[in-house]
Amino acid sequence: METRSDAPTKSRALPMARSMCWHCQSEVTGEYLCGQCVKVQPLSKELDYFACFQLPRHLNVDEQQLERTFYELSRTFHPDFYSTKDDTEQTISLGNSAFLNTAYRTLKDPIQRAEYLIRLEAGAVKDIRSNPPGDLFEEILELQEDVETYQDMVQQGPSPESEQLREKLQQERIHLEERQAAMESALREKFHDWDRLQSEAEASNRHREEKTMVLREMQEILSNRTYVRSILTDLVETIGN
Amino acid sequence: MAYSDKVVDHYNNPRNVGSFKKEEEGVGTGIVGAPECGDVMKLQIKVENETIVDAKFKTFGCGSAIASSSLATEWLKGKSVQDAQKIKNTDIVQELNLPPVKIHCSVLAEDAIKAALGDYQKKAEEKKIGKEGAATGS
Numbered sequence: 179m180e181t182r183s184d185a186p187t188k189s190r191a192l193p194m195a196r197s198m199c200w201h202c203q204s205e206v207t208g209e210y211l212c213g214q215c216v217k218v219q220p221l222s223k224e225l226d227y228f229a230c231f232q233l234p235r236h237l238n239v240d241e242q243q244l245e246r247t248f249y250e251l252s253r254t255f256h257p258d259f260y261s262t263k264d265d266t267e268q269t270i271s272l273g274n275s276a277f278l279n280t281a282y283r284t285l286k287d288p289i290q291r292a293e294y295l296i297r298l299e300a301g302a303v304k305d306i307r308s309n310p311p312g313d314l315f316e317e318i319l320e321l322q323e324d325v326e327t328y329q330d331m332v333q334q335g336p337s338p339e340s341e342q343l344r345e346k347l348q349q350e351r352i353h354l355e356e357r358q359a360a361m362e363s364a365l366r367e368k369f370h371d372w373d374r375l376q377s378e379a380e381a382s383n384r385h386r387e388e389k390t391m392v393l394r395e396m397q398e399i400l401s402n403r404t405y406v407r408s409i410l411t412d413l414v415e416t417i418g419n
Numbered sequence: 420m421a422y423s424d425k426v427v428d429h430y431n432n433p434r435n436v437g438s439f440k441k442e443e444e445g446v447g448t449g450i451v452g453a454p455e456c457g458d459v460m461k462l463q464i465k466v467e468n469e470t471i472v473d474a475k476f477k478t479f480g481c482g483s484a485i486a487s488s489s490l491a492t493e494w495l496k497g498k499s500v501q502d503a504q505k506i507k508n509t510d511i512v513q514e515l516n517l518p519p520v521k522i523h524c525s526v527l528a529e530d531a532i533k534a535a536l537g538d539y540q541k542k543a544e545e546k547k548i549g550k551e552g553a554a555t556g557s
Binding site: 312319 | 454
């Protein structure tokens with residue numbers, strides 16, 4: 179696991195919804211507990227998941243670090259600790275916890291993390307729609323036909339033909355799983371490209387174009403993966419494990 | 420979420436399932452996918468004298484996607500190529516009573532129609548050029 183120089187420090191400064199404590203009206207600048215009255219403060223609606231964990235918008239994430247931060251913040255916001263507090267504090271802790279859980283779930287999974295990052299960055303990148311993979315579509319439709327044929331055969335009762343087709347589908351399944359794995363490692367490769375571009379302090383057009391390109395490529399891999407996964411799910415449901 | 424009766428009907432009795440040979444004369448093929456859900460739709464038209472005489476589809480996807488493409492093929496049959504261009508996804512939404520979460524299925528069907536028409540026109544264009552080329556002896 180790579181170490182990061184910009185690792186979050188102990189004193190956190192999260193973007194909060196307000197600059198003033200909802201309770202005692204004293205100024206709060208990024209503390210999630212008011213410095214004066216120690217009441218919990220609501221997280222900003224604009225807070226993105228990376229910022230919530232005080233991570234740069236990189237795709238290779240130190241998962242241990244992520245987990246540690248999650249536990250730390252969970253302890254701060256968990257509704258259990260607010261059961262004796264007033265309604266407002268309970269509501270805030272519930273809202274913050276829910277946000278935190280979603281953020282953690284999203285960032286923990288590399289695929290969801292990439293999808294989320296693309297969504298976040300998509301504002302800067304119009305029309306990120308990828309090229310339709312024609313060959314893949316044809317393959318999927320053919321495979322689906324085989325799946326349907328097999329389903330019909332099984333209804334008639336097992337036969338040598340249905341066994342043969344099952345064998346074929348089993349092979350296809352292995353093939354698709356390999357393909358999905360290959361897509362995922364291709365995506366991981368792009369993570370490095372993205373992170374490299376993100377850590378370069380450059381604002382040229384060329385740099386922006388490069389970033390857009392990487393986002394597009396990732397989007398394309400993710401789309402293709404969705405197609406493969408979708409037919410794979412059907413296949414597994416049909417032939418069983 | 421319950422499907423409308425029309426969706427269920429198209430799902431249980433899909434019209435015009437199948438395919439034409441892509442290379443066949445007058446056949447236009449559109450094959451599109453929705454990257455959000457992994458649905459794939461293939462829609463083909465057979466054109467004679469600028470009229471769609473037959474249409475077929477194959478869809479891998481949910482009930483609404485199947486119903487949208489099934490309905491599309493029904494509508495396409497007998498229409499002129501020009502009129503076919505006018506089919507909008509909103510017409511499909513209305514006819515099938517699709518809920519908001521399933522609107523993308525109708526968009527996919529419209530995309531498939533457009534792609535099939537585009538493919539047909541491209542093929543027709545290429546054929547024309549080919550003939551002209553042969554006529555001038557080049």
